[in-house]
Every structure is written in structure tokens, then in C-alpha cells.
Amino acid sequence: MLRKIQLFTAVLLWLVSFTLYRTLLSHVLYYFDQHHLFIYTRQYIATVWRREGWEGLATDFVSQFFHNEVLGAAVLATILVLIYLSFCSILRSARIWCQKRKDKADARLRVGKVVSWLEILQVPLLLTLFVFFSFTRLEDSVSTLVGYLGTFGFWAVLLRILRRKEQSSEQPRYATYISASVTLLAFLFSGYLFQKNYNIPERIMLKTQQYAEEGDWDNVLEYTSAYLRSGHNNILIAYYHSLALAEKGALTKNLNRALQGESDPAVNYILQMGPQALFFPWRSNSRESEYGSLIYERLGLINEAQHWETEAMQVFGLTAPHLTRLAKYAIATGRPEAAEHFIEPLRHTLFFRGEAAALEGMNAKGEVPGLKNAFAVASDTTKAHFTNVTSLSAQLKYALACDSTNTLAQDYQQTCQILSSLQQK
Amino acid sequence: MRNILFLFILTLLAACSSTPHEATVQKDALPPLSQDFSGVTFPVNIAAPSFSFCAPAEEVELEVGISGMDPAIFVSADTADIVPPLDEWHELLNAAQGKQIYLRIRALEDGQWTGYKDVVAEVSRDSIDSYLVYRLVYPGYELWGEMGIYQRDLSSYEETVVIRNTDISDKTCVNCHNFAAGDVQKMMMHVRGPIGGTMLIRGEDIRKINPAAHPVGGDLPNGATYPSSEKSGRFIAFSSNNVQQFFHSDGKKLIEVSDMASDLFVFDTQTGDAITSPDISGDEWMETFPTWSEDGLYFCRAKAYKEAMPLDSIRYDLCFVSFDQTTLQFGKPEVVYSPSAEGHSCSFPRVSPDGRWLLFTQSDYGNFSIWHPEADLYLMNLADRSIRRCDELNSDNTESYHSWSKDGRWVVFSSRRIDGNWTRPYLAHFDAATGTFGKPFLLPQETTDYYLQLMQSFNVPEFTTAPITIRKSLLEAIQKEE
Numbered sequence: 001m002l003r004k005i006q007l008f009t010a011v012l013l014w015l016v017s018f019t020l021y022r023t024l025l026s027h028v029l030y031y032f033d034q035h036h037l038f039i040y041t042r043q044y045i046a047t048v049w050r051r052e053g054w055e056g057l058a059t060d061f062v063s064q065f066f067h068n069e070v071l072g073a074a075v076l077a078t079i080l081v082l083i084y085l086s087f088c089s090i091l092r093s094a095r096i097w098c099q100k101r102k103d104k105a106d107a108r109l110r111v112g113k114v115v116s117w118l119e120i121l122q123v124p125l126l127l128t129l130f131v132f133f134s135f136t137r138l139e140d141s142v143s144t145l146v147g148y149l150g151t152f153g154f155w156a157v158l159l160r161i162l163r164r165k166e167q168s169s170e171q172p173r174y175a176t177y178i179s180a181s182v183t184l185l186a187f188l189f190s191g192y193l194f195q196k197n198y199n200i201p202e203r204i205m206l207k208t209q210q211y212a213e214e215g216d217w218d219n220v221l222e223y224t225s226a227y228l229r230s231g232h233n234n235i236l237i238a239y240y241h242s243l244a245l246a247e248k249g250a251l252t253k254n255l256n257r258a259l260q261g262e263s264d265p266a267v268n269y270i271l272q273m274g275p276q277a278l279f280f281p282w283r284s285n286s287r288e289s290e291y292g293s294l295i296y297e298r299l300g301l302i303n304e305a306q307h308w309e310t311e312a313m314q315v316f317g318l319t320a321p322h323l324t325r326l327a328k329y330a331i332a333t334g335r336p337e338a339a340e341h342f343i344e345p346l347r348h349t350l351f352f353r354g355e356a357a358a359l360e361g362m363n364a365k366g367e368v369p370g371l372k373n374a375f376a377v378a379s380d381t382t383k384a385h386f387t388n389v390t391s392l393s394a395q396l397k398y399a400l401a402c403d404s405t406n407t408l409a410q411d412y413q414q415t416c417q418i419l420s421s422l423q424q425k
Numbered sequence: 426m427r428n429i430l431f432l433f434i435l436t437l438l439a440a441c442s443s444t445p446h447e448a449t450v451q452k453d454a455l456p457p458l459s460q461d462f463s464g465v466t467f468p469v470n471i472a473a474p475s476f477s478f479c480a481p482a483e484e485v486e487l488e489v490g491i492s493g494m495d496p497a498i499f500v501s502a503d504t505a506d507i508v509p510p511l512d513e514w515h516e517l518l519n520a521a522q523g524k525q526i527y528l529r530i531r532a533l534e535d536g537q538w539t540g541y542k543d544v545v546a547e548v549s550r551d552s553i554d555s556y557l558v559y560r561l562v563y564p565g566y567e568l569w570g571e572m573g574i575y576q577r578d579l580s581s582y583e584e585t586v587v588i589r590n591t592d593i594s595d596k597t598c599v600n601c602h603n604f605a606a607g608d609v610q611k612m613m614m615h616v617r618g619p620i621g622g623t624m625l626i627r628g629e630d631i632r633k634i635n636p637a638a639h640p641v642g643g644d645l646p647n648g649a650t651y652p653s654s655e656k657s658g659r660f661i662a663f664s665s666n667n668v669q670q671f672f673h674s675d676g677k678k679l680i681e682v683s684d685m686a687s688d689l690f691v692f693d694t695q696t697g698d699a700i701t702s703p704d705i706s707g708d709e710w711m712e713t714f715p716t717w718s719e720d721g722l723y724f725c726r727a728k729a730y731k732e733a734m735p736l737d738s739i740r741y742d743l744c745f746v747s748f749d750q751t752t753l754q755f756g757k758p759e760v761v762y763s764p765s766a767e768g769h770s771c772s773f774p775r776v777s778p779d780g781r782w783l784l785f786t787q788s789d790y791g792n793f794s795i796w797h798p799e800a801d802l803y804l805m806n807l808a809d810r811s812i813r814r815c816d817e818l819n820s821d822n823t824e825s826y827h828s829w830s831k832d833g834r835w836v837v838f839s840s841r842r843i844d845g846n847w848t849r850p851y852l853a854h855f856d857a858a859t860g861t862f863g864k865p866f867l868l869p870q871e872t873t874d875y876y877l878q879l880m881q882s883f884n885v886p887e888f889t890t891a892p893i894t895i896r897k898s899l900l901e902a903i904q905k906e907e
Contacts, residue, residue: 043878051571051591284567303679307672311568318880330846335677337844344877375675384737384790385674386681398674 001176002119006088009125009183013084014077016187017132021073024198027206029066029073031138036063037319040348044318055143058150062142067320067351076135079145080128086152087124091115093159120175122182129190136194138202201232208240212294213321215370220244228266236291238269238277242415243295249407252414259418274423275392275416282307282389286315293325299409300374301395302332304387318345320352327359328368332376339363374399374406392416445486445499448531448540456530456541459873465546466854466863468553468835469522470580473514474869478504482532482539489517492525492545504532506873511581521548547863549854551834553579554607554888557850557868558587560600561881564847567670572881574602574614576893582871587893592900594618602887603652603661606778607831609893611658615649616903623649624902625694626895627658631902636663636692640699642755643706645690649699655717656778660750661692662715662722663699665706671736677845682793683736687711689724691748702755705746712758713741713792716774716783718807721747721756723774723783725792727765737790740765743774743783743805762805762812773826776807778833779857783807784815786825795825795839795848802827802838806860817862818853830888833857837886838865848882 021029038060039045048056062079066072098112131148204227211219224241227234245251258267270277280292289311296305306329313322323342330339340363346356362368388394393416399409455463459477478485482504488496489509497517498509509517517526527543557579562572573589590597597618605611612626622633636649650666666687673679688706690699705712708729715724725741742763747756764771764787772792774785783805786794794800801819805812818824820842827838834855839848854863868883870876 041874041878042872043875282567286568289568301674303673303675306679310563310565313880314563314565314568314570317570333677335845338846341844341846341877341880345880383735384676384678384681386671386736387674389672395674402675 001173002171002179005176005179005183006085006124009122010081010085012183012187013125013128014081017080018073018077020194021076022069024203025136026069026073027203027210028136028138029069029076030210031206032063032142033066033072034321035316035319036060036142037317037323037345037349037352038064039318039345040350041345044345044348055141055147058146059141059143062146064350076145079149080132083131083145083148083152084124084128086149086156087127088119089156090152090159091119091124093156093163095119096163097159116171116175120171120179120182122179122186125183125186129186133190133193133197136197136199201227201234205234205236208237209291212240212243215247217244217247221248225266228269229264231265233269235273235277238273239279239291239295241266242270242278243298246408246411246415247298249411251411252418255415255418271419271422274419278412278415278419279392280308281391286311289315295392297325297329297371299396299399299412300372300403300406301387301399302329302371302373302375304389304395305329306333307387320346320349320355324352324355324359328362328371331359331363331366331368332371332373334366336363336366374409375402393420445488445496446531446533446538448538450534450537451540452542454542455544456532458530458544460867462528462546462866463544464864465866466549467518467526467546467866468549468551468579468852468854469518470515470552470555471518471852472579472581472869472871473509473511474866475506475508475871475873475875477507477873478530478532480504480532480534482534483536484533486531486538488527488529488531489514490527490529491517491521492527492543496529508871508873515580518548522550524548547854549834549863551832551854553835553852554830554890555579556609556889556892557837557886558602558604558889558893559850559886560602560884561879562884563880564882569598572599574599576889577868578892579868582869585892586896588614588896588899588903590618593620593903597621600885601650601652602885603654604887604889605654605658606656607888607890608658609889609891611654612893613652613654613661615652620904622903624899626899627694629895629898631895631898633902633905634697636661637665637690637699639697640690640701643688643690643701643703645688645699645701645706647686647688649690649692650687651714653714653716653722655750659694660717660748661694662689662717663692664689664713664715664724666713677798678796680793680796681736681791682796683730683739683791684711684713684727685730687713689713689715689722689746691722691753693753698753700753700755704758705755711739711741712744714773716776718745718776719780721745723761723776725770725772725774726758726760727770727792739792740768740770740790741772741792743771743785761810771803775827775829777829777855777857778831781807781857782833782855782860784827784829784836786827787814795823795841797825798822798841798845800825804860813860815862818851818865823848826885828887829855831890835888836862837868837888839883839886840865843876847876847879848884849876850883850886 065075095115098108204223208223221244224237227237254267258264279295280288293305293308309325327339327342343356343359346352396409396413457479485504487500487507489498490496498513525545527545529543530541532539556576558576560574571591574587575584577584590599600615602614610628614624625632625634637645645665647665647667649663651664653662664687667685671681689712690701710726712724712726715722723745726744727739727741742765743761744758745761746758769787770790772786772794776783786800787803788794788797788800800823802815802824804815822845823841825839837850840851850868851865853865
């Protein structure tokens with residue numbers, strides 16, 4: 001009967017974790033998908049093995065499935081269930097081994113009783129729930145999950161082989177009741193803990209980033225407005241909020257409205273922060289490097305977008321978003337051989353082959369749909385122009401001098417002027 | 426059951442031991458290979474190159490032999506990865522010293538074995554130095570993740586770690602490895618970061634030093650930057666630079682690395698003094714990239730940077746200053762070559778070990794030529810100071826850093842000719858009698874797609890005559906508190 005409870009627990013665990021990873025924790029999958037890439041080449045495997053060992057390889061391997069949200073959630077739920085079942089199997093094997101002794105004075109028999117209580121009290125479930133909670137924090141890597149699975153899985157299989165066909169004796173009936181109650185309590189308490197510790201700001205930030213990358217500006221506005229209006233302040237959220245407003249052609253308009261007394265906490269924060277709420281001035285900050293390229297990409301300042309993206313790749317390694325963006329920037333700036341080099345790793349992945357093929361097509365045509373190079377039409381090639389990495393306004397001035405029809409740049413330039421004059425006051 | 430197994434093994438053996446096919450079609454063209462080996466001069470001790478056949482074909486056969494003789498190597502491969510076996514390759518090269526070898530390709534195209542013209546290459550009697558030391562780093566900007574200095578056995582494919590920043594801390598940068606005449610017992614390198622310093626290696630003695638700590642003859646506010654070790658190992662010339670990075674707003678150039686100030690000095694490893702003079706450390710000029718000759722230093726010099734000066738107006742001339750190793754006195758600097766007069770700029774001067782030639786890089790402006798697609802290699806004959814562009818080495822893309830082998834018969838240089846973004850090391854033979862280089866070839870790798878897969882650049886390739894074997898003690902010395 002205890003085994004039936006364990007099986008029922010496994011099914012419930014799978015369903016609950018799958019549902020959570022599909023809904024409230026989908027940002028966790030997105031985060032890992034953005035930061036890991038498994039490349040099916042000898043060179044990549046050798047490099048990661050040398051640098052990070054099996055844990056690095058396992059992390060990249062598992063994370064690759066997160067690109068597909070359903071598959072990713074299923075893989076994670078399955079890993080959790082396997083951890084649980086492995087631990088159950090280890091305890092069962094240990095109990096059988098201990099109970100082979102008939103001498104009641106034997107210490108092994110006493111150990112067997114302790115092990116039996118560990119099973120009854122669903123310690124494997126408690127441990128699995130602990131692992132689950134660990135993984136809801138982004139700083140805990142997938143390798144933790146894989147590490148648990150590897151360790152428990154190894155011992156479970158080994159002990160199962162050693163005990164062969166020996167069966168365990170039936171547990172008393174009260175054990176079933178206790179186990180079922182503990183299971184129920186564990187799930188209920190976990191639900192309470194989950195609700196209490198759920199990191200809403202983290203989810204908002206990641207979902208905002210995801211929508212911004214997808215160009216879904218309505219959703220970006222919805223998330224960032226809700227965040228800023230809830231009394232929280234965050235420079236990254238302000239950055240995405242201003243970008244979404246500019247994309248909707250409403251950045252200057254909303255700022256002016258706020259200045260005329262129409263209070264909007266979301267815009268007020270931008271007014272308070274000044275021009276630095278619009279972009280990240282370059283200050284060699286590795287964390288910021290991940291986000292900085294998007295505004296330049298949208299403005300058509302491709303060289304600067306490339307600068308930020310290259311910095312991000314140096315810090316975070318070869319990941320699909322960095323490779324894809326760098327390939328696009330190389331195409332947009334007329335460097336097809338470099339683009340080819342960025343596309344190459346994507347060809348050797350499970351889920352980005354299609355992306356690689358699409359990029360190849362763009363490279364052949366020499367243009368990326370939706371990506372414009374602000375300097376493609378007219379730039380002064382007689383002398384070198386260098387980016388003022390601390391002033392967006394200076395960059396926009398040169399971009400508008402080359403292409404006065406760049407409406408996004410116009411909106412940002414007007415906003416910069418408003419914010420700068422406010423700061424001077 | 427045994428019979429079936431025996432038959433299976435026989436079938437497998439038969440499949441493995443393929444024999445050369447006769448070409449039914451012969452094309453009057455060189456085979457379309459991923460690398461052009463035609464006319465290349467190989468050192469006798471170099472590892473076999475790998476390459477691919479770049480046209481549709483089901484199978485490819487390669488025969489390699491000494492010209493006029495039967496093939497000594499036969500390889501049947503798929504089109505993607507053609508690599509002569511290393512042992513047979515070395516045997517062949519030993520026998521072919523001073524002679525020509527051919528690479529004969531046949532490809533199974535549309536069901537027919539098609540032959541191509543032989544690719545003919547030279548095999549030099551001159552050995553190349555046994556190791557190449559380089560830094561592998563993303564072609565980057567300001568931040569960095571993993572980077573390391575590696576060494577490669579040139580007669581095999583073995584690459585080993587000299588030091589990686591992750592061995593210390595990923596906030597650390599390791600760079601500017603330099604050797605006295607390729608001697609790994611007389612090495613130095615910089616470590617930047619919280620526990621940084623200049624690592625001075627003299628055999629077993631490894632010390633962390635600050636070469637600019639005791640200036641004599643002038644101020645050196647910018648520490649020690651680009652090094653050049655004098656061949657005895659006693660002196661190391663440094664430039665002392667305030668380096669800044671700038672980013673191009675538009676165009677195909679991405680980065681400009683420019684000095685805001687720079688000076689020269691010679692570090693005396695015996696006394697710890699940083700010897701300079703007002704002529705090479707004043708405010709009027711920026712001096713950088715020193716390199717030793719028998720009687721002094723060649724270096725690059727530009728007018729000092731002033732506020733708001735356009736970076737593309739900074740141009741460097743090639744200069745010389747004598748240095749008396751007995752009195753430790755500098756002479757007066759003189760301009761040897763003035764590319765700035767014609768709107769150009771030079772960098773990375775390197776004097777050949779026999780003191781007769783000076784190889785340098787020339788670009789449109791600045792001194793960090795790796796980001797300049799127009800950068801090319803030039804050679805100066807030091808006897809008459811005549812200069813020529815080394816067209817046999819150059820490409821349409823960047824050629825930049827370079828280094829001579831110990832005997833001066835080979836050079837290694839950095840080039841971005843493949844894709845314009847990643848630096849790869851090319852090797853070329855040098856004929857000191859005529860002052861000409863052989864056709865260069867890419868550092869051979871075990872797999873054809875090695876460079877395609879590698880996202881890092883080869884930085885500062887330097888020859889050494891032996892492997893570096895002090896990794897553990899070097900790490901201990903780096904981590905040791907001063």
C-alpha cells in the first residue's frame with residue numbers, strides 16, 4: 001500500500017510541478033533557456049568538460065529543452081519525480097537489506113526500523129520539495145537538480161541490482177495512514193510556502209524581458225506599468241517601460257502629460273531618474289551588459305548594439321540570444337563572414353537549427369527584416385565617428401543627422417531634452 | 426554463430442582497407458579545398474593540416490607524396506574532414522626536406538571518380554620552433570569571461586594550458602606573455618585584477634613585480650604595458666600606456682583602442698630599476714611597442730594626445746633610440762620611417778633575430794591595428810632602411826601582430842582574413858637572403874571545423890623552443906600576497 005502512495009505522490013508531484021513550470025514558474029525556464037546552450041560538437045563538449053566538468057554539460061543539456069515551454073516543464077517535472085522515486089527506491093533497498101536479519105538484537109534490524117519510518121514519513125518527498133524550492137530561485141543552477149538525480153539515481157539503480165528480486169515485507173496499515181497524511185500535509189505546506197516566497201518582481205522582470213525581446217510592447221507596458229505603479233522602482237523596468245512607450249510613439253507625449261499634472265507613477269519614476277532611465281550608460285557592468293543592446297538595436301545604432309551584445313557574450317558565454325543577435329548585427333552592418341561564424345554554433349543545436357537556417361537566408365540577402373541600420377543611408381565615411389557611451393543624446397544627434405526620419409530616435413531625443421532640462425532645473 | 430562473426434569481421438576489414446580508385450574524369454583545375462596549400466612552404470616538423478573538399482562529392486581520396494615519386498600517404502575520407510595521418514605525414518616531410526610534395530585529390534562526384542591537378546607545396550629544411558604560445562580570448566571589448574594563455578606543440582595537435590584566468594579568478598586578465606629569444610626559462614606576463622602584477626620567470630624563480638615601481642630618469646605614471654625582452658633576459662623594455670577603448674558609431678570598424686599617453690622604459694631585472702629618459706618619457710610624444718635590436722630599441726611614436734584630438738589623426742612613426750647596456754644610458758631618438766607623412770601609422774615593430782630585418786604593421790591611424798581591416802605587414806631592410814609591403818603575407822583583411830622564430834626562418838602573424846572578426850595565426854617561411862616570405866598557411870588543426878567552431882581569437886602568438894612547465898608554481902606565485 002505504501003508503494004501505491006508513493007506512486008500516487010509521484011503522479012501528483014509531476015502534475016503539480018508541470019503545471020507550475022507551465023504557468024507561475026515559466027520565467028525560470030525562460031531564464032535558463034537564455035543562459036545555456038548545448039552544442040552538439042566535439043569541440044564544445046571538450047571545452048565545457050574541461051572548464052565546468054559534467055555538471056556544466058548536464059546543465060546545458062537539460063536547459064536546451066526549456067526552449068520548448070511544454071517540453072521544458074515536462075523534463076523538469078520528470079527530473080523531480082525521478083529524484084523522489086530514486087530516494088524511495090534507495091530507502092526500500094536499505095530496508096530490505098536491514099530486515100534480512102532475524103536476530104532482534106542485531107543493530108542492522110534497528111537501522112531497518114529507522115529506514116522504514118523514513119519511508120512512512122515521506123522523507124523522499126520532503127527532500128524533493130526542498131529541491132523544487134531551491135530551483136525556483138534563479139541563482140540555483142539546473143546542475144543542482146541534475147546532481148541530485150545523478151546521485152540518487154546511481155545509488156537507486158545499484159542497490160536495486162544488488163537486492164535482485166528480494167521483496168520487502170508489507171508495512172502495517174497504520175503506516176499507510178501516516179504516510180498519506182504526511183503527503184497531504186507536505187503538499188499543503190508547500191503550497192503555503194510557495195505562495196509566501198513567490199518572487200513576483202523577479203517574474204515581472206523576466207517576463208518583461210521576454211516580451212521586449214519578442215517585440216510584444218503591449219505586454220511590456222502592462223507588466224512594467226503594474227510594477228512601477230505598485231510602488232516598486234527599478235531602473236531595468238523603467239528602461240523597458242520607456243522603450244515600450246517610445247515604440248508606441250507615446251514616450252514624449254506621456255512625459256509631457258505627467259509634467260502638466262496628470263500623475264502617472266510609471267512615468268514619474270522616469271522623470272525622477274532622468275536620462276539614465278532611458279538607457280544604460282556604459283560603465284563596464286557585466287550584469288547590465290545583458291540588457292543594454294536592445295535600445296540601440298531598436299534605434300538602428302547597430303554598432304553600439306553589437307558592442308553591448310559582444311560584452312554580454314563575453315560574460316555569459318555562447319547562448320542562443322547572443323549568437324542570434326550578433327549574427328543579425330553582423331548582417332545589418334555588411335559583415336556576412338562574421339555573421340556566418342555566429343550562425344555556425346546554432347546549426348549544431350537541437351532547437352535552434354531553424355533559427356540558423358533563417359539567419360542563413362537573411363545573410364544571403366544581406367538584410368534582417370525589422371532591423372534597420374540608422375547609418376546605412378548616409379553616414380560620413382571621411383572620418384571616424386565614435387560613440388559617446390555615456391550620453392544617449394549625443395548618439396541620437398549623430399543618428400538623426402544621418403537619418404532625420406528615424407522616428408524612434410526623434411522621440412527619444414525629445415525625451416532626453418525634457419529630462420536633461422528638468423535635471424538642470 | 427562463430428562463422429557469422431568471422432564473416433562479419435571480414436566484411437568490416439574489407440570495408441576499412443579501401444584502395445585508391447582510378448580517376449575516370451580529369452579536371453584541369455586545382456581541387457576546391459577549404460585551404461589553399463598550393464605553393465605553401467611547410468616546415469619539416471609541422472603537424473599535418475586538415476582540410477575539407479568544398480564541392481558536392483560522396484567521397485574523397487587524398488594521396489600525398491614527394492614530387493616525381495609514388496604517393497606515400499593514402500587517405501579515403503568524407504568531404505568534410507581530410508587529415509593525413511600524423512606519423513606518416515612526419516615520415517614524408519622528413520624524406521621531403523628541400524623538395525616539393527604533392528597533394529593529389531580525387532573526388533567521387535555524380536558516381537564518377539574525378540581527378541584534379543596536384544596541389545604542390547614546398548617542404549623546407551628549416552625546422553620551426555617547437556611551440557607556439559598564445560592567448561585565447563573573445564574578440565572583445567572591455568568585459569571578459571574565460572581567457573587563458575595556451576601553448577601548442579607545433580609537431581602535433583596538443584594544446585595545453587599555461588594559465589587560465591579562471592584558475593585565479595574570472596575577474597583577472599592574463600596577458601602580454603613575452604620571452605627572451607623564445608626561451609621559456611626567461612618569460613614574463615602580466616596579470617591584471619585584484620591580485621595583479623607582472624610575473625617575472627627566470628627558471629625556477631618566479632616573482633611578482635611592478636616593473637615601473639622604481640623609475641630612474643623620468644616619471645612613469647602608467648605602469649608597465651607592452652613588453653619586449655632583450656635576448657640575454659637581463660633587460661625588458663616596456664611601454665607605459667594609458668590605454669582607452671572607443672567604439673565606432675558606424676562603419677565596419679568596431680573598436681578603436683587608443684593611447685591617451687605613453688612612455689618607454691627599460692626594466693633591469695638585476696637591479697629592479699625602470700630606466701627611462703626625458704626623450705622617451707616626456708609630454709611631447711607618445712612612445713609605444715618597443716622592440717630590441719643589438720644596440721637599442723625600435724619603437725612607435727606619435728604626437729601626444731590632446732583634449733578633443735580626433736583619434737583618426739593620431740599616427741605613429743617608426744623610431745629608434747640607442748641603449749647602452751653597460752652605462753644604462755639612452756641616446757637621442759631618431760625617426761627611422763615616417764608613415765604619418767603619408768597619412769599612415771605603424772605598429773608592432775619586430776626585429777629579426779639576425780638584426781637585418783624589421784617587420785611591422787601599417788594601418789591608416791592609431792596603433793592597435795587588429796581592429797583595422799586595412800592593416801598590412803611591411804618589411805624594412807635595416808641595412809638601407811628600404812621598405813616594402815609584404816604582399817605575399819597580406820590579405821584584404823587585417824594582418825597585425827607578428828613574431829619571429831628563434832632562427833628568424835619563420836614568422837607567425839595574426840590575420841582576420843577568414844571572417845574579419847576572429848584572429849587566426851598564420852605561419853610563413855622567411856628567406857633572409859632575399860628578404861621574402863613564403864606563402865603563409867593557417868596553423869594546422871586536427872579537425873577541419875576547428876576554426877569555424879572556435880569563438881575565441883588567437884592573441885599575441887609567440888614562438889618558444891620548449892614547453893612551459895611551471896603552471897603550478899606560476900599559479901602559486903600569482904596568488905601569493907606581496
